[in-house]
Every structure is written in structure tokens, then in C-alpha cells.
Amino acid sequence: MSSPLLAANAYKSLATLGAPSLTPQPGAGLAKSADSGGFGEMLQQVVGAVSDSGRNADLQTAKAVQGKGDLVDVVTAVAESEVAMETLVSVRDRVISAYEEIMRMPI
Numbered sequence: 001m002s003s004p005l006l007a008a009n010a011y012k013s014l015a016t017l018g019a020p021s022l023t024p025q026p027g028a029g030l031a032k033s034a035d036s037g038g039f040g041e042m043l044q045q046v047v048g049a050v051s052d053s054g055r056n057a058d059l060q061t062a063k064a065v066q067g068k069g070d071l072v073d074v075v076t077a078v079a080e081s082e083v084a085m086e087t088l089v090s091v092r093d094r095v096i097s098a099y100e101e102i103m104r105m106p107i
Helices: 004-022 038-065 071-103
Strands: none
Touching: 038 071
């Protein structure tokens, strides 16, 4: 079960991954800035971070099965992975909702 602390940590990690490209810069508009990779690169980093948290959960589970890991570490890693995935799905849903709202705008 996820807790508010796990959710806050997941939001913080997602925010720090995308912080350079999400900070508004005067005159930047939608163009890619020189010091950041743009929205596509930020999206790849976030998806990679979610994937890494899943791999960490798998690794902790394998260690516990072999008797080398702690059950608390397994539960924590799985919960963090779950919260990261839920956060990613929530952001995806918001992006789709925003796209649909833009498409309903009159020309």
C-alpha cells in the first residue's frame, strides 16, 4: 500500500528529473533550449526512472528469494515502483486531457 510519503518522494523525483527543461525561460517559447534536451528527452528520463524503479523492485525481490535481502527492502522498492507508475499514469492522463481540450478549441 502506498503512503503519502512515498507519493511525495515519487513526485519529488519526477520533478527533479524534469526540472531543467520545465523551468520557464524568457523568450524560449516551445523551442528547445541550448542547455536542455527538450520535452522528449525529459520524457525519456522520466520513463527511464520508472523503469529503473521497477528493475530495483525486481532486484530486491530476487535477493529476498535467495535469502540475501530483507523483506522490508522488497516492500519499500515495490511500493516506490507502484507510486512511480501511478504518478506516470496520472501525468499521462492529464496530458491526454489537455490535448483533448486543445482539440475542442474553435479555430
